[in-house]
Amino acid sequence: MRFEKEFNTLKYIIKKSNRVLLFAHTRPDSDSTGANLALKYHLLGLGKHVDIGCFDPFPSYLEGLFKSEQFLHPDKIDFNSYDAIIASDSVERGFADVKNQISEDKVIVLIDHHPDISFEGDVTIIDENYSSASEIIFDYLEFSKGNIDTKIATFLLTGILGDTGNLQHSNTTSKVMQATATLINKGASVSKIVNSVFTNSKISTLKLWGRAFDKAKINPKNKMIATVITQKDLDDCDATYDDIAEVASILNTVPETSFSLVLSERKDGIIKGSLRSEEYKGVNVSEIAHTFGGGGHRLSSGFEIKGKIVEKKFGWEIM
Numbered sequence: 096m097r098f099e100k101e102f103n104t105l106k107y108i109i110k111k112s113n114r115v116l117l118f119a120h121t122r123p124d125s126d127s128t129g130a131n132l133a134l135k136y137h138l139l140g141l142g143k144h145v146d147i148g149c150f151d152p153f154p155s156y157l158e159g160l161f162k163s164e165q166f167l168h169p170d171k172i173d174f175n176s177y178d179a180i181i182a183s184d185s186v187e188r189g190f191a192d193v194k195n196q197i198s199e200d201k202v203i204v205l206i207d208h209h210p211d212i213s214f215e216g217d218v219t220i221i222d223e224n225y226s227s228a229s230e231i232i233f234d235y236l237e238f239s240k241g242n243i244d245t246k247i248a249t250f251l252l253t254g255i256l257g258d259t260g261n262l263q264h265s266n267t268t269s270k271v272m273q274a275t276a277t278l279i280n281k282g283a284s285v286s287k288i289v290n291s292v293f294t295n296s297k298i299s300t301l302k303l304w305g306r307a308f309d310k311a312k313i314n315p316k317n318k319m320i321a322t323v324i325t326q327k328d329l330d331d332c333d334a335t336y337d338d339i340a341e342v343a344s345i346l347n348t349v350p351e352t353s354f355s356l357v358l359s360e361r362k363d364g365i366i367k368g369s370l371r372s373e374e375y376k377g378v379n380v381s382e383i384a385h386t387f388g389g390g391g392h393r394l395s396s397g398f399e400i401k402g403k404i405v406e407k408k409f410g411w412e413i414m
């Protein structure tokens with residue numbers, strides 16, 4: 096197993112710690128939430144005091160599956176009252192902004208599957224070959240012989256399903272399928288999770304997708320399929336930024352395209368670009384994202400630029 100040395104150190108740190116702070120990323124997705132909750136209930140089972148820190152509250156779209164959990168805003172956290180701090184998933188988004196408040200004598204553990212993390216922990220468990228932070232936590236629990244009950248299995252499987260697009264993205268390795276099988280054997284249910292979390296049927300989402308698909312264009316030269324979503328689209332459809340997330344993945348399913356790009360207007364004159372491709376298409380979208388100062392995985396990347404989307408009679412432009 097990868098990370099045996101780090102897992103052994105983590106196990107020792109947990110054994111020696113009474114108070115543990117976990118940290119989820121800003122705008123927490125199902126992976127960050129699932130990984131942190133699985134770790135929380137593992138630690139509670141070991142008799143530890145555990146809190147979860149996050150710049151945002153517990154995500155409401157998970158409330159159909161789990162009862163809401165308290166996420167503490169960093170303003171309300173005394174970081175130095177904990178023995179160890181463990182940040183899981185996209186540690187660049189949120190945890191990077193608070194780590195300077197933590198004194199030297201505290202132990203920091205980083206668990207992530209994103210490349211380009213710009214800092215290290217006392218224990219750094221980062222590998223982009225993992226599908227999700229939840230898969231890393233699964234490996235840790237297997238390594239440390241931690242009890243995986245139905246609740247913990249459901250947290251972990253929710254994270255894995257979220258980051259693999261319900262086991263459909265190219266990061267769905269045989270190892271992911273084996274972990275999934277184990278979690279199902281522990282009582283987690285794929286259909287229950289998919290139906291309550293990932294089957295999105297809000298009318299606002301569908302209206303926004305309709306607009307985005309209507310505006311999509313394929314560039315005949317590089318086979319890029321691209322579309323734009325303006326703040327006006329969001330307002331008119333009563334949609335939120337969360338409703339944008341899947342548009343790039345769906346556009347990427349159009350035959351004969353090499354990758355997809357969704358440009359969406361955000362606050363303060365920022366345009367966010369989301370890029371998706373598939374292994375068989377042979378395009379590394381993180382290279383495109385890097386060109387615009389962004390980053391991410393080979394098949395799923397993003398960037399932010401300053402600008403405004405201007406809609407024309409026949410198409411759109413970035414100004």
Ligand SMILES: [Mn+2]
Binds near residue numbers: 127
């Ligand atoms: Mn993740």
